[in-house]
Structures are given as structure tokens and as C-alpha cells.
Amino acid sequence: MNRNDIVKDPRFAGIEPFENKVWLSSPTMHGEELSFVEEAIRSNWVSTIGNNIDQLEAMTAEYLGVEHAVALSCGTAALHMCVKLAAERIDPDAKPGNSLMGHKVFCSDMTFDASVNPIVYEGGEPVFIDTERRTWNMDPAALERAFALYPDVRLVVLTHLYGVPARMDEIAEICRRHGALLIEDAAEALGARCDGKNESGMCGSFGGYHALSFNGNKIVTGSSGGMFVTNCSKDADKVRKWSTQSREDAPWYQHEELGYNYRMSNLIAGIARGNMLHISEHIAQKKAIYERYRERLKDLPVTMNPFEPNSAPNFWLSCLLIDEEAMCRQVRGKTDYLYESEPKKTCPMEILDALSAFNAEGRPVWKPMHMQPLYRRNGFVTREESGEENAQAIDVGADIFRRGLCLPSDNKMTAEQQERVVEIVRRCFL
Ligand SMILES: *Cc1c(COP(=O)(O)O)cnc(C)c1O
Numbered sequence: 209m210n211r212n213d214i215v216k217d218p219r220f221a222g223i224e225p226f227e228n229k230v231w232l233s234s235p236t237m238h239g240e241e242l243s244f245v246e247e248a249i250r251s252n253w254v255s256t257i258g259n260n261i262d263q264l265e266a267m268t269a270e271y272l273g274v275e276h277a278v279a280l281s282c283g284t285a286a287l288h289m290c291v292k293l294a295a296e297r298i299d300p301d302a303k304p305g306n307s308l309m310g311h312k313v314f315c316s317d318m319t320f321d322a323s324v325n326p327i328v329y330e331g332g333e334p335v336f337i338d339t340e341r342r343t344w345n346m347d348p349a350a351l352e353r354a355f356a357l358y359p360d361v362r363l364v365v366l367t368h369l370y371g372v373p374a375r376m377d378e379i380a381e382i383c384r385r386h387g388a389l390l391i392e393d394a395a396e397a398l399g400a401r402c403d404g405k406n407e408s409g410m411c412g413s414f415g416g417y418h419a420l421s422f423n424g425n426k427i428v429t430g431s432s433g434g435m436f437v438t439n440c441s442k443d444a445d446k447v448r449k450w451s452t453q454s455r456e457d458a459p460w461y462q463h464e465e466l467g468y469n470y471r472m473s474n475l476i477a478g479i480a481r482g483n484m485l486h487i488s489e490h491i492a493q494k495k496a497i498y499e500r501y502r503e504r505l506k507d508l509p510v511t512m513n514p515f516e517p518n519s520a521p522n523f524w525l526s527c528l529l530i531d532e533e534a535m536c537r538q539v540r541g542k543t544d545y546l547y548e549s550e551p552k553k554t555c556p557m558e559i560l561d562a563l564s565a566f567n568a569e570g571r572p573v574w575k576p577m578h579m580q581p582l583y584r585r586n587g588f589v590t591r592e593e594s595g596e597e598n599a600q601a602i603d604v605g606a607d608i609f610r611r612g613l614c615l616p617s618d619n620k621m622t623a624e625q626q627e628r629v630v631e632i633v634r635r636c637f638l
Pocket of ligand 1: 281367393420421423
């Protein structure tokens, strides 16, 4: 159906399209951002050194309770630095650009591909670990099984999806037992806590290596940007050096190692620094949005993206999973899709089309990496062995992708706007 057909569909009678688009998750500026950027420009510190960078690093480290933070150009760069550090630990003589050659690396399967690509930048081979229903994150049981299948693996890259903490106690313990290093992709999870009762346990403070993102749609933004955080001063020094072209301490450009241009600009840092002052407010807004959806959709055949009762997500995106019985027929090709509307049933693409027709932005959940053409030859490990009959049933990631979607979760969305979004979603089930 096209936009007009949907708006005229009698199911949606009486609903007005939004005059201003309701976004999935857009940047929220407050004012301090501008003053810090202005300060940088007035003082002429607009390059990759300056007070905003120092302040942002200090406040991020303090917020997470870690020793060191290194501001970088993006979260992907931070992940690349994490991967390089881990690779160097696994084999100190490994060749840069190919430092994971011959190594398989266990990765979250339902994630953004930026989480995985840095492994390939270093010549490694991602092997995807299926998702658990409890948190939509890496399934510890599948990870355990993966180590039984590939006992030589030394590195795991884990994403905290949509700001919901993974079960880090279990995952970290499994990694320890198998002598594997752990990289935490906390790009979506700044401010989320694995243990909500405890002041510690911030996402991005476990394991060995941690990456954050200040990309435009993340909970705190610098318009772009990323951060490497660690308790290891040597690693922090290495990332500072590598990310600024690996210059040696010499009067001229002296190079002994391969370098990268990954440092954050002091202007970007000004935006992120100003925005970071509002992290608690952003989390509270996102949480209220999540709870409102949960309350207002609770009589529908759906569930929200789940989290462990003792964890404290940052609620970056609110997501919906449609019960199997309420799914209409939906097929997706490489880039296109089809569905067949049925009474009392719907599917993610129908809801997303309806939202879009009324000028609101939702999104399918991340398409699992093992379903991506780019990674179709890579391994994929589920918690149970796949057989002819239950092959569909045990691929949890594929199932969540089929039945799940991200709802508009912008922290500037008003309660009234959200009420209209809820109404659109509800009408899809008529
Ligand atoms: C956004 C994101 C990244 C990449 O961050 P950039 O700053 O855009 O490079 C990596 N992993 C996940 C899970 C993300 O959501």
C-alpha cells in the first residue's frame, strides 16, 4: 500500500498525520553545546587538541567509573582500536591490518555491522553467536557452545543492544574460563547498568576493551564521535598514539608503527561535552517513553524488548515483538518486502508503513549479521544444534528480526504525540 492508501484506510479513520515528523531518535541540543563550541572557536582551539576534549574525556571516565577515556572520531574507530589492542595481546608480532589473520572472533549476531566490521579490517573472521530472548543480546548458552565447537577462539565482541545490558556476569565468566578477551560495544548503552542496584556495573566498564559512540542518534551526541574507555593506562596511551598517526616523540614526523587519523575534533567534543551534561535527563525521558508504550500496548498481542529485572537499561530505543499468532504474512527480499493485511493481525513492515504514512519514523530491528549477504559464509552458532525440523525455531535472531520493530523513541516526542503513535500501532491490529 502506498501512503495515501494507508491514510485513507478506514482502520485509521480520524487519525491526522503528524505535522512535524516524529523521529526514531534524533539529537537533542540544550544550549551548553553551543557555548562550548563557541569557546573553542573564540580561543582558536578547533583541531584535535583542546579543553573540550580534555573535559569530555574526564567526565566520561568519571561517569563510567573508569580510569581513562580517549575521544575518537567515531564509535567504529573506537572499536577498531579495541580490536587492534586485543589482537596485539593475542599475538604481539601480528601484522597491522592483518593482525587477526587466521583468527575466528565470536560476535553478537543481532547488531549494527559497525560492531563487526573492525574485525574484518584486521583480517579476522567473525563467527556469530545467536541472540537470547531474555535480553536480545548474545546468548551465553550459545557462546558456551561456540567455545566447544571452536576452542581456539581468543576474542569476543559483544554489543549491548538498544541500551539493554547483556548478561555480563555469565558472558565474562565464560570468556575467562576459555581464556578469551572481551570487547564491549557500548555504542547504544551509555549510562545503562548491568546491575541496577549497584552503583558499579556500567555498560562499557567490563571486560578489557570498551567502545562508546556519540553518533547523531545515540543517547548523547557530539553530532559524531566515539570514545575508547579503559582502566589500563598503557592501552589508553597506545590509542592516543595510534589515533593521531602514530607519531613518535621526535622533532620531525618519525613513525615506527602504522597510524590512523581517528582523533576527535575539539569542536565535536564541545557538542558532546554539552550534551553529556544532560545524560540523566535523556535516560529518564527514554525510560518514560518505554514505560508509556508498555502500559498503552499491554492488551495487544505484543511484548516490549525485555531486560533483566536487576539491570537498568538506558532505554535508547523502545522495541516491539509481535506474538506469532498475531503475525500476518510478510516476506522480505534483499531490499523489498510484501505483506498481506489480515483482520486482527499485522507485521513489522505494516506497522512501519503505517507510522511512515503518518509522518513518524520507526525501524526494523537490526537484521542479524548471519543473514547479511556480506557475512553469509561466516559461522553462526545457536544454543542448540540445528536439525532439519527445528532449524527455524532455534534461530532466535531471525525470529526477532521477523517479528520485531523499533518504535519512535525520540526524547522530544510529547506524551500526546506518543499517544497518537500508540493509536496508529493499535489500529494495525484491527
Ligand atoms: C552506532 C553504533 C556503532 C558505531 O558508532 P559510530 O559512532 O556511528 O561509528 C557501533 N555499534 C553499534 C551497536 C552502534 O549502534
